Amino acid sequence: MARRTLLVAGSLALGSTLLGLPASASARTLDEIVASKKIVIGVNPTLPPLGIFNDKNEIDGFDVDVARKLGELLGVKTEIVQVGSPDRIPFVSSGKIDAVLGAMTITAERQKVIDFTVPLHTEVLGVLTTKAKPYKDWMELNDTAVRLVEVRGSTPVKLAQEKLPKAQLLLLDNYPDAVRAIAQGRADAMIDVMDFMTEHTAKHKVDWRIVDAPIDVYFCAVGVQKGNDALREKLSGAIKELHRNGYVDERWKKWFGGPMLHDPRTAPTYK
Secondary structure, X not given: OHHHHHHHHHHHHHHHHHHOOOOOOOOOOHHHHHHHOEEEEEEOOOEOOOEEEOOOOOEEOHHHHHHHHHHHHHOOEEEEEEOOOOOHHHXXXXXXXXXXXXXXXXXXXXXXXXXXXXXXXXXXXXXXEEOOOOOOOHHHHOOOOOEEEEXXXXXXXXXHHHHOOOOEEEEEOOHHHHHHHHHOOXXXXXXXXXXXXXXXXXXXXXXXXXXXXXXXXXXEOOEEEOOOHHHHHHHHHHHHHHHHOOHHHHHHHHHHOOOOOOOHHHOOOOO
């Protein structure tokens, strides 16, 4: 969640800054992309397993698979460009890339500076615990008997302090240690983006459980330059096809080790 916090905060800050900039260079149109036989898509390799450097030092991951598939559906090759958290939106706004992936949560602030396709995937903010614990709703954690563990500096720390003041709060420095604390019985539960917990929980033989009722659901999509409607609509159609034929689900299971926790097609913007 610390990673996510930085992403969102950084992008929102940059988005606001961009609002005050002169008009950016025009992005390539869909016709120009097709004519060039290449689409340029930004991927952030610091968000495993969405984006990651493989042992060949090449950018790999869920986003790369989807980006290449989108190119195929458009009938062009895909060029992957490395982007960092702060430059995802500036790159697509300035036309340096045609589209961008990388935990691009659809937010009102971001929609002021870029446009989004239909949601590609979701991220669920929820509660990780074990089958031995009875919690059915995250507010049940607001109890003096509950030992909550969180990663120091992450967004859920503030959430826990404000909304769950009765719970005992154990702060650790990283996710492997926090998950291990639950596995060893030193803590009862933690709050974070559950989609990213599989790589940690898989290392412990524990009957893990995610509380059914999520705290929040983030809808993530592909970003394009504002007003590039033909490209946005074409990519949206391609993403819908990848949902219909099962490609998104299959790639998600491969990279995340399990199914997506919330269906992105439930978003009101999925039209």
